Amino acid sequence: MTKKIILGALAVAGLSAGAAAAATLDDVKARGNLNCGVTTGLTGFAAPDANGVWEGFDVGVCRAVAAAVFGDPMAVEFTPTTGQTRFTALSSGEIDMLARNTTWTFTRDVDLKFEFTGVNYYDGQGFMVPKALGVSSAKDLDGATVCIQTGTTTELNLADYFRANNISYEPVPIETNAEAQQQYLANACDVYTTDASGLAATRATFENPGDHVVLPEIISKEPLGPLVRHGDSEWGDIVRWTLNALIVAEELGVTSANIDELVAGTNNPEINRLLGTEGELGPMLGLETDWAVNAIKAGGNYGELFEKNIGENTPIGLSRGLNAQWTDGGLLYAPPFR
Amino acid sequence: MSDTHAQTVRFVRQEMMPERAPPIREAGAVKWLRENLFSSWLNAILTLVSLYAVYYILSHVLPWMVFGIWDANSLTECRAVRDELYGENASVACWAVLADRWQQLMFGFYPSEFYWRPVLAVVVFLVALGPILFSGFPRQAIWFSAASPFLMYLLLWGGTIWGPLVVIVGFVIGVVAFQLLAKVAGNIVGGLASIILPILFWLFAAGPLASALAAALPIGLTFVPSDDFGGFMLSFIIGIAGITLSLPLGILLALGRQSDLFIINKVSVAFIEIIRGVPLIVWLFTASLLLNYFLPPGTNFDLMLRVIIMVTFFASAYIAEVVRGGLAALPRGQYEAADALGLDYAKSMRLIILPQALKISIPGIVNTFIGLFKDTTLVVFIGLLDPIGLSNAIRATTDWNGIYWELFVFIGLLFFICCFGMGRYSLWLERKLQTGHR
Numbered sequence: 001m002t003k004k005i006i007l008g009a010l011a012v013a014g015l016s017a018g019a020a021a022a023a024t025l026d027d028v029k030a031r032g033n034l035n036c037g038v039t040t041g042l043t044g045f046a047a048p049d050a051n052g053v054w055e056g057f058d059v060g061v062c063r064a065v066a067a068a069v070f071g072d073p074m075a076v077e078f079t080p081t082t083g084q085t086r087f088t089a090l091s092s093g094e095i096d097m098l099a100r101n102t103t104w105t106f107t108r109d110v111d112l113k114f115e116f117t118g119v120n121y122y123d124g125q126g127f128m129v130p131k132a133l134g135v136s137s138a139k140d141l142d143g144a145t146v147c148i149q150t151g152t153t154t155e156l157n158l159a160d161y162f163r164a165n166n167i168s169y170e171p172v173p174i175e176t177n178a179e180a181q182q183q184y185l186a187n188a189c190d191v192y193t194t195d196a197s198g199l200a201a202t203r204a205t206f207e208n209p210g211d212h213v214v215l216p217e218i219i220s221k222e223p224l225g226p227l228v229r230h231g232d233s234e235w236g237d238i239v240r241w242t243l244n245a246l247i248v249a250e251e252l253g254v255t256s257a258n259i260d261e262l263v264a265g266t267n268n269p270e271i272n273r274l275l276g277t278e279g280e281l282g283p284m285l286g287l288e289t290d291w292a293v294n295a296i297k298a299g300g301n302y303g304e305l306f307e308k309n310i311g312e313n314t315p316i317g318l319s320r321g322l323n324a325q326w327t328d329g330g331l332l333y334a335p336p337f338r
Numbered sequence: 339m340s341d342t343h344a345q346t347v348r349f350v351r352q353e354m355m356p357e358r359a360p361p362i363r364e365a366g367a368v369k370w371l372r373e374n375l376f377s378s379w380l381n382a383i384l385t386l387v388s389l390y391a392v393y394y395i396l397s398h399v400l401p402w403m404v405f406g407i408w409d410a411n412s413l414t415e416c417r418a419v420r421d422e423l424y425g426e427n428a429s430v431a432c433w434a435v436l437a438d439r440w441q442q443l444m445f446g447f448y449p450s451e452f453y454w455r456p457v458l459a460v461v462v463f464l465v466a467l468g469p470i471l472f473s474g475f476p477r478q479a480i481w482f483s484a485a486s487p488f489l490m491y492l493l494l495w496g497g498t499i500w501g502p503l504v505v506i507v508g509f510v511i512g513v514v515a516f517q518l519l520a521k522v523a524g525n526i527v528g529g530l531a532s533i534i535l536p537i538l539f540w541l542f543a544a545g546p547l548a549s550a551l552a553a554a555l556p557i558g559l560t561f562v563p564s565d566d567f568g569g570f571m572l573s574f575i576i577g578i579a580g581i582t583l584s585l586p587l588g589i590l591l592a593l594g595r596q597s598d599l600f601i602i603n604k605v606s607v608a609f610i611e612i613i614r615g616v617p618l619i620v621w622l623f624t625a626s627l628l629l630n631y632f633l634p635p636g637t638n639f640d641l642m643l644r645v646i647i648m649v650t651f652f653a654s655a656y657i658a659e660v661v662r663g664g665l666a667a668l669p670r671g672q673y674e675a676a677d678a679l680g681l682d683y684a685k686s687m688r689l690i691i692l693p694q695a696l697k698i699s700i701p702g703i704v705n706t707f708i709g710l711f712k713d714t715t716l717v718v719f720i721g722l723l724d725p726i727g728l729s730n731a732i733r734a735t736t737d738w739n740g741i742y743w744e745l746f747v748f749i750g751l752l753f754f755i756c757c758f759g760m761g762r763y764s765l766w767l768e769r770k771l772q773t774g775h776r
Binding site: 039041042046047048082085201204206 | 438450
């Protein structure tokens, strides 16, 4: 609670600072690169490779925005942020946008004065147990010891879920995901709970992934998305519509492979508007007409980004699930480009 | 005489017995073992138990380390190689992560074509340390040590050569002002001028002068921003900067705390107590989070610089107390003797009090330095990628997710080498300065 008040106070202070420095786009253009906040490392979402180049699903969003603004996906300075520093970094103007698997919640949007510009991954909290335990549902977990990261929303969700189902559990508090993996493998706890994407990534690293199962229950909604400061809607629009462009590109079948052909002109007016061969959508954002072309070329459309970083062919092996297009029964539904 | 005993005793030895080896129980390794390991039944049992414990640990750790796999591109590959070589589920290290990422652990995201620069900076640092730490060097070498911080800055960050040079000019202005004014107007005016004039110079003249010179004669190295610094390089820079800056500041604070001047005394006490009374992690959060709000928007005050300042303040508060202990340990007579010789305050401190007080304080000072160096790993909590932070980042890649001990062993080893080295130096210095007061 105290923490929330402090964060709130900081955010209010940050708003006044942010308002004074409006027109983020001009600042970004003058600087020549985008400052994007990412995690200090989360498998599949953001991590530096051996050459120090950041890669991942969240990183892909940053690169798309940089490409939309500059035409160069590498014009990004990545600022690693922790759970504590991420919001102040954004509200103080140290970073222009935050793409750090951050859950869109009411208080963060309203009280902390941020603007979530969409959802790039629909996550939810799940449970992983050893197969040997013979558990097939989270409701069978009465009396289990649960490894859980302290100070996160997962801790609160867990308490809510077990109370609602009237079963008891014993928490084993841990600090980081790495610690959790060790504790879980050492049988210090029966169950490990965190976001389902994190569970999948963790399970993929085990020696014998087949000995562990992720239970079917998903006990919370965790819509993760990029966010910007309140007070500069034009900049928020750029981030929002860049993400939408990636999503709609998948829906329309525009990929980084065929985009060069499609730019020549197609019979589909929406593709034409998206790619800037028809209409003036780019200049309305204050960008070039080929902004979306650059954004899509940066790492591919939404589906390509997903497959490359966290999809079924990667060690993490996440299926699309909720993150499929609305036409395929998922939740991705980008507003029309018109 | 000689035949006295010849009649009474049957045999008399006429010559010396040849020397014989001592009994096996009383010499060499056996004696040492008997005295140190098996002197009683209880000790014998304890020895055997300890030997077994040592064997047990080594028999697990050594094969794990020695048979470790160096050649693989990911943890999965490592496990495949291991299964092939040693069979399923054998316990061996996967050192391949170090082979793959050691440059990142050392230099962070520093551009790889410029790795020679931090390496050269380390060489400059070691050479500069010589005249300070050891007495065998020629006297003039100290000038190289004085210039080395600027040289190291230039090597690490790059940019135009004129920036550091203009800063040096500021120091020269200070020295010249003191020399000129102290003769004309006395020490106090000279001292004040030697502080105020350089600050005015740095604030108002240095920037334009440096950029004008840089425009006229663009000599320099490619600029590398602090964001690219990471790994051990980051720990070293924060640690070394903190150590070198906190010692003089700490000594000043200790003297301030002993001072009779009301304001200086109370300011020193307040500084020491406030800085020391709050955990370092809080100061780091202050540096990274709160300062952003107090500074005018748009100012980009380097995060690393903020961290160095906070670490320096923190360490100097501790150093001040350690030095104060040394000052308090000196007999009153030393102060009185200095006064009796007619020395002024500065001279009595420089020539009589501080050399003795600092000698007493060496173990405490080095202890604080070692603590400071290890505390640099706390910056991981404010999102700087020091070795610990990088180990998390490395684990976050799909290649190396799930690897722990190998990284921590490597990080621990490097920190141990540095801290052990500092500890040994302090012991050596204590022995060298031993003048037999005890």
